Amino acid sequence: MWFFRSPSIIYGEDSLSFLNNLPCSRILIITDRNIVSMGLAQKVIKELPEGSESMIIGNVPVEPTMSFIRSQAKTVNEFRPDLIIGLGGGSSMDCAKACFVSYERPDLDLYEITPMVNLDLRKKAKLVLIPTTSGTGSECSWASVISEDDHKRKNELASPEIIADYAVLDPEMVKDLPWEIRRSTAVDALTHAVEGYTSAWKNPYSDIFSRKAVELITHNLPFLSKGEKGMGRIMDLHMGASMAGLSFSNSQITLAHSLGHSLGALYRAPHGICVGIFLPYVIEFNYPESGSQYDELISMFPEEMRRKKLDGTVREFYRIIGMPTSIEKIGIKKEEYLQNMETLVSLAMESTGTTLNPRETGRKEMEELFMKVIK
Ligand SMILES: [Fe+2]
Missing domain, CATH: 1.20.1090.10 (Dehydroquinate synthase-like - alpha domain)
Incomplete structure (x- = not known):
């Protein structure tokens, strides 16, 4: 027995506007400083449902660590999002996947994100991934690469349950890539x-x-x-x-x-x-x-x-x-x-x-x- 796994994929010009139709009111965007300074986070916020509240975690480092994910738990819990958006390259999207699990299942350790554990997610939020590079494929994958704090090892946290609900491929997000x-x-x-x-x-x-x-x-x-x-x-x-x-x-x-x-x-x-x-x-x-x-x-x-x-x-x-x-x-x-x-x-x-x-x-x-x- 084998499975083919994929998120729902929304693609093409103007696909960001899909966000407007999502049934959500508290949206957390997880991204990095560069994306914020390029104005891409604002472009996403403009497409969120009217009247919704949003918050940005905008300091994802290039190679996020286990400590970084754990340090975000309090902020995420206090905001109580019903939608989490990972916006960026592999680091931000992988970070969003890991934060999504720690928000849904605070009782679990991050190391328990394996295909053998039933994570039972999506009781609180859904996950959307929006890539801003054309390469990592993290928006489609069921892995989240999070480094040990000393950067000597990269943990590949993997579970079919961390595949995004939606991957949004909008060329507007990658048109100005150097x-x-x-x-x-x-x-x-x-x-x-x-x-x-x-x-x-x-x-x-x-x-x-x-x-x-x-x-x-x-x-x-x-x-x-x-x-x-x-x-x-x-x-x-x-x-x-x-x-x-x-x-x-x-x-x-x-x-x-x-x-x-x-x-x-x-x-x-x-x-x-x-x-x-x-x-x-x-x-x-x-x-x-x-x-x-x-x-x-x-x-x-x-x-x-x-x-x-x-x-x-x-x-x-x-x-x-x-x-x-x-x-x-x-x-x-x-x-x-x-x-x-x-x-x-x-x-x-x-x-x-x-x-x-x-x-x-x-x-x-x-x-x-x-x-x-x-x-
Ligand atoms: Fe690769």
Whole structure:
């Protein structure tokens, strides 16, 4: 028995106005300072039902910690929301999921958010997620990544019950994304799509979303790199990222995420860059196991980017969008990187992506993959 899980998805121009019809009167928005200063939180507030009261928690840090979630409990309880909105990138949306659980179930510890525990939520509020980047897919997933306070470990709190009631994909929320953020988040989404297509838990439903996601991302991002501002392309990319989210959250990510999470834990480079620089090498490594699936994905790329193998096709896509392809290009020093190799390998070996990778991977292979991205 298996399940395909998804929130209700509202998408396209003006989809924020959907909020106006929700039966709610006390709305809590969880977001970060940047989103507030860009005026995006205000745009959401304008669309809330008339006469409703709203409150913003607007200081979500880049990697929210368990203490941060716990420290918000009093504020959330006092406000008594009947709707919680997570607005932002992965951090804000993941934070909203965790705060939603701690508000609904103050008797539970955050570590109890696992698929094995019946959380019995939605007695007090519903959950809406509104992404402001086109990449993480958190609006579609049933995981919330919350770091330990010392940032040495990221807890993947997961339960099907923390899938949002609604995911709202409005291009207005992503139209002014700076290019570097658009590129790194889109590469993250491409990596989700490719890994969801080859993980040990891949399935016919995730396959469909992976294929369409690869098409939407690779056909649209290059035009946005040239400064084109078409809302159609921005929306298509936004949908592509959420479809990649639907794919991997119903299958799993694999080795590029194991390597990228490990790199990201030691160096503060954007997540999409960390996973993306490994993707072509992981494809190369997995070809003996997943070659036919990779070959199927080549046809999802624009014709002029297609090469004989998928790793070459992805490299051509990277060339067009100017994606950094080595640690040197993202400012990581080779000597320090080599000194950290033991830790990098250990962290990557612990990741669930390693277990679900189509090809078995030991420490030796992991180290070889880390070595590939030096230059
Ligand atoms: Fe990712």
